[in-house]
Amino acid sequence: MELRERYEEDLALVLGLPAWLGLLVALAVLVLFPLLAPRYLVYIVTLMAIHILVAIGLNLLTGYTGQISLGHAGFVAIGAYTAGLLMVRVGVPFPFAFLLSGFSAAFFGFLLGLPVLRLTGPYLTIATLGFGIAVHQVLTNWEGLSGGRMGLFIPKPSIGPWTLASEAALYYLAVGTTGVLTWIAYNLVRSHIGRAFVAIRDSDVAAEVMGVNLMVYKTLAFGLSAFYAGVAGALQGHLLGYIEPQMFTLFESIYYFSMIVVGGLGTIPGSILGAVLMTILPQVLSGLREWLPIVYGGTIIFIMAVEPWGLYGRWLRIKWWLKTWPF
Amino acid sequence: MGQSLLEVKDLTIRFGGIAALAGVDLTVEEGELVALIGPNGAGKTTLFNCLCGIYRPDRGEMRFAGHDLRGLRPDAIARLGISRTFQNIELFRNMTALDNILLARHIHMRVGFWDAALATSRWWREEVRHRARAEEILDFLDLQAARHRRVADLPIGQQKLVELGRALALEPKLLLLDEPSSGMTAEEKEDLVFRIKDILEELGITIVLVEHDLKLVMGIAQRVIVLDHGQVIAEGTPAEVQQHPDVIRAYLGEESLS
Numbered sequence: 386m387e388l389r390e391r392y393e394e395d396l397a398l399v400l401g402l403p404a405w406l407g408l409l410v411a412l413a414v415l416v417l418f419p420l421l422a423p424r425y426l427v428y429i430v431t432l433m434a435i436h437i438l439v440a441i442g443l444n445l446l447t448g449y450t451g452q453i454s455l456g457h458a459g460f461v462a463i464g465a466y467t468a469g470l471l472m473v474r475v476g477v478p479f480p481f482a483f484l485l486s487g488f489s490a491a492f493f494g495f496l497l498g499l500p501v502l503r504l505t506g507p508y509l510t511i512a513t514l515g516f517g518i519a520v521h522q523v524l525t526n527w528e529g530l531s532g533g534r535m536g537l538f539i540p541k542p543s544i545g546p547w548t549l550a551s552e553a554a555l556y557y558l559a560v561g562t563t564g565v566l567t568w569i570a571y572n573l574v575r576s577h578i579g580r581a582f583v584a585i586r587d588s589d590v591a592a593e594v595m596g597v598n599l600m601v602y603k604t605l606a607f608g609l610s611a612f613y614a615g616v617a618g619a620l621q622g623h624l625l626g627y628i629e630p631q632m633f634t635l636f637e638s639i640y641y642f643s644m645i646v647v648g649g650l651g652t653i654p655g656s657i658l659g660a661v662l663m664t665i666l667p668q669v670l671s672g673l674r675e676w677l678p679i680v681y682g683g684t685i686i687f688i689m690a691v692e693p694w695g696l697y698g699r700w701l702r703i704k705w706w707l708k709t710w711p712f
Numbered sequence: 713m714g715q716s717l718l719e720v721k722d723l724t725i726r727f728g729g730i731a732a733l734a735g736v737d738l739t740v741e742e743g744e745l746v747a748l749i750g751p752n753g754a755g756k757t758t759l760f761n762c763l764c765g766i767y768r769p770d771r772g773e774m775r776f777a778g779h780d781l782r783g784l785r786p787d788a789i790a791r792l793g794i795s796r797t798f799q800n801i802e803l804f805r806n807m808t809a810l811d812n813i814l815l816a817r818h819i820h821m822r823v824g825f826w827d828a829a830l831a832t833s834r835w836w837r838e839e840v841r842h843r844a845r846a847e848e849i850l851d852f853l854d855l856q857a858a859r860h861r862r863v864a865d866l867p868i869g870q871q872k873l874v875e876l877g878r879a880l881a882l883e884p885k886l887l888l889l890d891e892p893s894s895g896m897t898a899e900e901k902e903d904l905v906f907r908i909k910d911i912l913e914e915l916g917i918t919i920v921l922v923e924h925d926l927k928l929v930m931g932i933a934q935r936v937i938v939l940d941h942g943q944v945i946a947e948g949t950p951a952e953v954q955q956h957p958d959v960i961r962a963y964l965g966e967e968s969l970s
Contacts, residue, residue, distance in 0.1 A: 392843040393836065569829045576828035576835065577814075577821045580807070584815050587804035594764050595882060596790035596819035605825075651806075 398571055415560055419553035427552045429668065431624055434556075434563040435617045436660040440644040441570050441653060442613025447642070448651035449574060450606040451586025452501075453510045456517025457614050457641045462524060462633035464490045464615025465622040466531060469539045479542040483619050490615020491608040498607030502600055517638045524630040536629030539622040549623075559620045566613060570653055573609075582606055583651070636678060643681045646688050649695030658697050715778065717742045717918055718763075718886060723772035724942075725762060732758040733769070734942040740886070745912050745919045747933035747950075749926065751962055754939040756922045757799055760888050764796055765789045777885060791819050795884035797875045799891045799922075805864040809874045812863055813849055816881035817842040849877045853907065868895040880911065887911065889921045893928055901925065905932055930954070938962065 394400055399408055419427045439461060446452050468486035471477040477485070501512045524531040531537065541550045542558065549558055573579050581602045584592035593599050622628045640663065648659020667677055692699050718740040725733045733755045740746050748756050761767040763774060765786040774781040779792055795816070804812050820842065827835040850856050853873045858866055863874050872892060879887055892908070893901045905928060911917050923929045929936065930950040938946040938953055940962040946953050953959055 392840045392847075395843070396836065396839055572829055572831040572835075576831075576839065577818055577823075578825065578828050580811055580815045581818060583807055583811075584804045587806055588802045590766060590786075591798065591802040591804065592815070593786040594766070594790060594796060595816045595878065596787045597815070598785070598787045 396575060398568075398575075415564075419556045424552050427556050428624070429664065431552070431556045431559045431620075433661050433664045434559040435620045435624065436641075436644065436664050437657050438563050438566060438613050438617035438620070439641050440648065440656040440660040441567060442610040442617070443641050444645045444650065444653070444656040445570065445573070445582065445613070446606050446610035448645055448649075448655070449579065449582040449586065450603065452603065452606060454513040454610070455510055455635070455638050455642060456497075456513035456515070456520070457610075458633040458635070458637035459517040459520035460490045460494060460611040460614035461618035461621065461637070461641075462520050462628075462630070463493050463611075464618025465539075465628045465633070466524065466537070466618075467615065468619035469537045469622050469628055470530070472540055473537060480544055483542070483616070486619035487612045487616040490618065491612035494611025494614075495604050495608040497611075498604035501607075502603055514635070514638075517633075517635055521630055521634055524633070531630065534629060534631075536627055537622075538627050539625070541626070542623050555620075555624055559624065562616060562620065566616065567653065567657070570613075574653065578602075578605070586651075639678070639685075640681055643685050645695075646685050647695055649697030650693075652695075652697050655695050655697035658700075659695065662696070716740060717744075717777055718920075719773070719775045720759075720763075721773040723759070723762060723769050723774065725758060725767055725769045731942050733762070733772075735772070736939070736942065736944055738937055738944060738947075740918060740920060742885075742918055743912070743916065745908070745921065745932060745934050747921045747923060747929040747936045748939060749923065749929060749936060749953075750939035750945075753941075754962075755942040756939055757890055758942075759939070760796060760890055760920075760922065763789070763794060763888065787819075790882060790884075793883075793885035794888065795879040795882040795886070796888035797872075797879050797890055797892055799894070801868070801871050801875055803863045803871055803875055803878070806862060808860050809855055809858040809863055809866070809870075809877075810843075810846055810850065810860060812874055813846045813877050813881045814842060816878045817845065819882065846881060849881055852880075852910075853877050854903075869897060869900040872896060872900075876907070880915070880917075884917060887917050887919045889919060889923075891922055891924060893923060893925050901928060904928075908932060 389395060399405055418430065439457060443454060443457050446454055464486040467489040468482045471482040471485060472479060497513070497516050501509050504512055525533060541548050543549065549555055581592065581597045584595070584597055585599065585602055589599060644659035644663045645656055646659070647662060648657065649655020666680070670677065670680065688695060716739040720736055720738045723733050723736040724731060736759060748759070750756055758767065762769045763781065765781065765784050765788070776792060776794060781789060804815060807815070821838060823835045823838045850859055853876065855870065855873055855877060858870055858874065863871055866874065872895060876892060893904055896904060908919065909932060912919055921929065921933065933950055936948065936950050936953040937944055938959050945958045945962060946956040
């Protein structure tokens with residue numbers, strides 16, 4: 386095993402020449418991808434990036450802080466509608482509407498975090514479930530605000546004189562945003578903030594006695610998680626060009642939840658892996674649309690029973706086994 | 713007379729019809745090692761939980777270094793300088809020993825959300841500074857080998873030490889130890905006695921110790937307070953307390969006196 390001599394090396398996200406080269410190659414592939422791949426694949430990878438955002442946000446709340454949310458489609462919806470309505474009805478330029486989509490979702494996440502501070506376990510899950518359903522119902526029935534079932538057409542985003550109309554442009558927008566927010570998530574989880582999240586998950590009493598303010602950090606986890614979901618919602622609206630309440634149901638919340646369970650709770654690579662796989666799965670099973678809820682539910686149960694740390698946990702174990710082989 | 717570090721007056725808390733603490737008075741002076749003993753259910757852990765803000769007492773006063781502790785949240789009390797360990801280990805099970813100790817540096821972190829989110833150079837410096845401090849604590853407790861191990865995988869004796877390390881990392885003025893030796897082997901207990909003495913003498917931290925191993929208590933405590941049924945029944949040097957008829961009665965029963 387390589388020896389580390391400085392504390393900074395333990396903190397580094399990318400350490401050593403091979404890791405840096407790997408990162409550079411990965412970035413180059415991501416940049417060149419839309420120039421070489423067919424449009425359909427570019428669309429799928431854009432969708433993956435959006436799902437990665439939701440999954441990382443959800444994992445910060447559920448995997449790291451231990452607060453299960455089955456209402457994340459609600460935050461995605463709030464982000465999508467904030468960006469859409471601000472641009473369509475108010476005429477706010479895209480960059481501001483985009484940023485506000487994250488902050489408005491974060492605001493609602495913070496609001497939801499306050500009353501659920503006192504709830505744990507299944508009661509918290511039910512509260513978040515109720516939140517998700519409530520958002521869906523409000524969007525469906527308050528037609529004056531959302532356009533109801535008729536939906537809302539979302540204009541193509543434009544920054545100054547440039548309109549991001551092509552698949553490639555949306556791809557760069559989504560992948561770039563996801564890249565930056567993934568980096569921020571990595572930074573947060575290796576800092577005192579990430580430690581406070583995990584401490585709350587493992588023992589909230591001890592966390593509090595050791596000086597962690599539960600109210601601040603639980604509401605922060607909710608707000609942060611919702612921010613990621615909200616930004617993802619705005620991107621999804623731009624990608625599809627159209628949003629309607631049926632896109633943000635309980636089924637979507639469970640879909641997002643299955644991503645982090647499959648990939649690995651409490652890890653960022655796990656969130657990415659889970660989101661990628663669960664984006665591919667419905668494409669592969671496109672002939673079996675009506676069976677998808679059963680596939681997701683079954684997968685969650687299977688992974689929980691067989692590999693609670695998800696596929697990323699299994700990968701870590703295989704890596705460890707190879708490293709120590711033949712002992 | 714100077715002010716005591718900790719003053720508890722008439723502290724009372726009821727759970728249903730049972731008074732877990734019924735008018736407890738006690739003081740702890742700076743630099744002291746006070747042992748708190750008593751049979752099971754005497755109220756020792758309840759007293760700790762009141763001092764840490766986990767329980768809200770029904771009546772009474774708690775003053776620590778000039779601050780009123782009543783109504784404060786646990787994290788606010790931690791900031792004032794009270795730290796503790798738990799009777800049944802309350803570690804962050806999935807964190808490494810190092811991260812458990814670093815978590816307790818939380819109140820000393822001088823960086824905010826944005827420094828952490830953007831990994832500014834200020835954040836790097838701060839993180840490395842606290843890491844160095846955590847390493848000192850790992851050295852002090854001989855836990856270097858456990859540094860990167862998940863604490864749930866460590867033997868109980870080591871878990872107890874990690875918890876002690878975590879409590880020290882807070883840099884408290886007052887350390888509440890709730891049965892630190894339970895689950896330890898005889899050798900580990902022997903080491904623990906020296907460590908507790910070092911904490912008291914080298915680090916200058918005042919200690920209140922709840923302990924069932926009376927041999928250990930009598931060896932290191934300067935003063936012993938005996939609780940029974942939520943009341944202080946005796947107080948004094950270890951030798952005085954051992955001779956006290958109420959203490960013998962509480963531990964061994966009525967007949968043992970005759």
